[in-house]
Amino acid sequence: MPNQSQKRTTRRQFIAQAAGTAIAGVLTASASARETKKPNVLFFMSDDMRVELGCYGSHFRAQTPNLDALAQQGVRFDRNFCQFPLCNPSRASLLTGQVPLDTKVLGNRTNFRDTRPDLTSLPQLFREQGYVTARTGKIFHGGYDDPKAWTVGGSDVSIAAIEAASEQSDEDTQGKYHQHREIIPSQSVPPPPAGIPVSKTQDARAAHSDEILILDGDGGEHPENRVAETAIGYLRTYRDQPFFIGCGFSKPHSPPTAPQRFFDLYDPAKLELTPDFAAWPTVPSGFPKAAIRPRNADLFIGRGASTTEAKEVIRAYLASISWVDWNLGRVIHELDALGLRDNTIIVFVADHGYQLGEKGKWSKAGSLFEMGTRVPLIIHDPRAAGNGQTSTRLVQSLDIYPTLVELCGLSRPSSGLQGASLTPLLHRPQSTWKRPAFSLWSEDGKTIHGVAVRQDHWRYVEFGADGKNGSMLFNEQSDPLEMHNLAEDSGHTGIRDELSKLTAAYRDRTRLA
Numbered sequence: 001m002p003n004q005s006q007k008r009t010t011r012r013q014f015i016a017q018a019a020g021t022a023i024a025g026v027l028t029a030s031a032s033a034r035e036t037k038k039p040n041v042l043f044f045m046s047d048d049m050r051v052e053l054g055c056y057g058s059h060f061r062a063q064t065p066n067l068d069a070l071a072q073q074g075v076r077f078d079r080n081f082c083q084f085p086l087c088n089p090s091r092a093s094l095l096t097g098q099v100p101l102d103t104k105v106l107g108n109r110t111n112f113r114d115t116r117p118d119l120t121s122l123p124q125l126f127r128e129q130g131y132v133t134a135r136t137g138k139i140f141h142g143g144y145d146d147p148k149a150w151t152v153g154g155s156d157v158s159i160a161a162i163e164a165a166s167e168q169s170d171e172d173t174q175g176k177y178h179q180h181r182e183i184i185p186s187q188s189v190p191p192p193p194a195g196i197p198v199s200k201t202q203d204a205r206a207a208h209s210d211e212i213l214i215l216d217g218d219g220g221e222h223p224e225n226r227v228a229e230t231a232i233g234y235l236r237t238y239r240d241q242p243f244f245i246g247c248g249f250s251k252p253h254s255p256p257t258a259p260q261r262f263f264d265l266y267d268p269a270k271l272e273l274t275p276d277f278a279a280w281p282t283v284p285s286g287f288p289k290a291a292i293r294p295r296n297a298d299l300f301i302g303r304g305a306s307t308t309e310a311k312e313v314i315r316a317y318l319a320s321i322s323w324v325d326w327n328l329g330r331v332i333h334e335l336d337a338l339g340l341r342d343n344t345i346i347v348f349v350a351d352h353g354y355q356l357g358e359k360g361k362w363s364k365a366g367s368l369f370e371m372g373t374r375v376p377l378i379i380h381d382p383r384a385a386g387n388g389q390t391s392t393r394l395v396q397s398l399d400i401y402p403t404l405v406e407l408c409g410l411s412r413p414s415s416g417l418q419g420a421s422l423t424p425l426l427h428r429p430q431s432t433w434k435r436p437a438f439s440l441w442s443e444d445g446k447t448i449h450g451v452a453v454r455q456d457h458w459r460y461v462e463f464g465a466d467g468k469n470g471s472m473l474f475n476e477q478s479d480p481l482e483m484h485n486l487a488e489d490s491g492h493t494g495i496r497d498e499l500s501k502l503t504a505a506y507r508d509r510t511r512l513a
Contacts (some may be wrong), residue, residue: 038242039381039408040344041126042231042335045139045246046324047087047253048298048364051376053321059274062318063265066329067378070348074380075426076390081437081454082113082352082397085364085372089442090351091398095122095140097401097417100440101507107445111144120413122401123149126244129410136233137227137248153246155228177220178426179257184312189304192280196294199302203305209301210309212316213257219323220502224251228327232334239338247331249324252354254298256316258323266318268311276481277305278360288470288486289449290463291368292359299362310357317356343381345407349397350375358481366441368452368461369482370474373439381407384426391429394454396437397424438506451503460487460499465507467500 031273053064056078083093084100092098092112093103096119100106104115112119120128121140127133127149135153140146145155146156192198199206219225231247238245251257276284283292295302299313328348335341353360353372364372375397380387398419405412406421424431436455443449449469452461463469473487473496486492 005064029069029175029400037343038130039383040242040340041131041244041347041404041408042331042344043123043139043244043246044237044328044331044346044348045137045140045248045375046348046350047092047248047250048352048354049252049321049376050245050353050356050371051374053325053376055378056376060266060271060314060318063322064325066325066332067348067376067493070185070328070332070346070380071378071390072388074346074378074388075384075386075429077377077379077395077422077425078390078392079437079454080349080371080375080377080395080397081439082350083439085367085439085441087351088143091139091141094349094351094397094400095146096120096415097122097398097413097419099418099438099506100413101440101448102418106442106448108141108143110445113144113146116415119415121146122404123244123246125410125413126408127151130242132238132241132243133246134238135245135246135248136230136234137223137246138250139246139248142250142364150246152234155429177222177225178216179213179222182214182318184210184212184309186303187280187306187308189306192304193282196280197302206301206303209254209296209299210303210305210313212313213255214263215257215259217259218261222257224257224323228330231331232297233262235331235334235338235340239340247328249326249327252317252320256313256320258316258319262322262326263315265322266309266315270313271311271314273307273310273314274358274481276359276483277307277310277357279306284359284483284485286488287472288463290469291461291472292361293366296365297365301410304455305357305360305362313362314322314356317354345404346378346380347400347404348376348378349400366443366450368441368450368472370459370480373452373454379403379422379426381426386425386427386429389429391425393425393430393433394435394437394456395425395433396435413459436502438503440506448507451507453499453502453506455499455502458495458499460496460503461498462503466504471496471500471510473499 052058052062053067055068082090084090088108089105090102093100094102103112105112123133133151135150147154163239233244281292281294283289352364353374354364355367355371361464399422402417402419403422436453439452441450450463459474459476461472472485474482
């Protein structure tokens with residue numbers, strides 16, 4: 001029999017063991033809770049931002065330290081393509097997981113809720129499955145929002161109207177930020193090519209299409225800054241529950257706007273224009289006429305751009321990008337300060353690309369070139385094995401919706417999703433991935449005028465059914481500036497015919513798998 005001392009020792013051991021078991025149980029439960037807690041989503045969008053970021057090897061040496069840091073922490077997708085080079089169709093596709101042919105949104109004046117009321121938007125799905133969904137800034141197109149999508153921040157009133165009224169109120173009555181307009185003095189340019197319309201009497205938009213807005217200080221309470229500050233407020237408010245926060249910046253959309261200190265980052269005299277820069281919209285020899293619209297839609301509308309003017313506007317575009325980068329950095333800094341990074345998936349994407357004077361084009365509308373449809377995409381999921389790496393696989397903005405559904409363990413919407421989850425590439429960025437990327441264009445919002453397909457290192461574009469209005473074929477490895485159209489080259493008939501079949505299938509199928 002054990003003596004009294006041994007009994008006391010045994011009792012102490014028992015109590016210690018029991019306490020240890022209890023503590024271990026609490027720790028295990030806590031760890032389990034952390035493991036099963038739904039991941040948050042911080043979803044950033046930018047407007048009109050082409051792959052002009054430092055981490056993407058910016059031709060103009062854009063300074064984007066916060067986005068560069070995010071790319072180092074997550075997975076940067078080097079070849080991501082939007083489905084339509086225009087705001088509303090691109091955003092409707094990305095946010096519903098459907099190609100533009102199926103959203104039936106082919107222009108900026110169509111609401112997907114009118115054409116496809118059955119669709120479940122990305123933030124709507126998160127809301128329906130227990131998340132707080134909060135919007136700040138431009139997520140859906142500026143003329144529309146999706147009231148079903150948001151717990152807070154949504155509106156059935158035009159976002160553009162709200163922001164315009166807000167800007168007017170702040171600038172004219174409250175004086176919460178100050179800006180001055182700078183018109184670059186006109187300089188002589190060569191005469192336009194035949195068939196290029198020249199504006200003799202300009203409408204209001206054309207008259208201000210070479211306008212630059214410079215803000216004092218950090219921009220005060222400019223709506224672009226308030227987008228970031230509202231997102232910071234959401235993080236603080238909803239930190240203890242699963243959230244999907246959509247944070248949409250409107251820049252670098254025209255007019256190029258930024259505080260002076262971001263302009264000071266760039267010397268226009270040191271900017272080098274691309275070899276295919278042209279003063280006016282110019283269809284290069286051997287290219288179909290449909291490749292370049294005769295009139296620009298955003299900048300230098302109805303007028304030519306001298307090299308000096310071009311560099312000043314590019315400088316302003318870069319300053320706008322750096323301003324977006326600064327605001328995004330403020331939001332991520334708050335995420336870190338609140339200790340939320342380890343359970344938050346961060347996505348950064350732009351709605352479409354942009355041309356900055358390449359072939360005389362100053363916009364995105366109608367551009368089925370690489371710069372019009374290739375957009376930055378960075379995803380940081382703290383659990384991803386591929387973090388810190390770059391994926392060179394061809395992906396589409398259409399793939400973002402199914403990716404977030406899988407990463408967050410959500411049930412897929414009944415309407416289905418047409419993209420492919422990028423989860424395998426988040427873990428192994430160079431995994432085998434054999435999916436082409438498609439983009440299309442419509443001039444009238446009703447008719448398909450052009451379809452582009454990107455496969456391997458080839459880009460093929462067909463204008464009109466069966467290419468009746470011409471086609472373009474580029475080898476993006478040897479000709480990244482797309483200077484040589486190989487569509488009529490007899491040595492490339494095989495690849496042209498193969499890609500032509502893909503564009504025909506994309507155009508004609510009602511629904512893609």
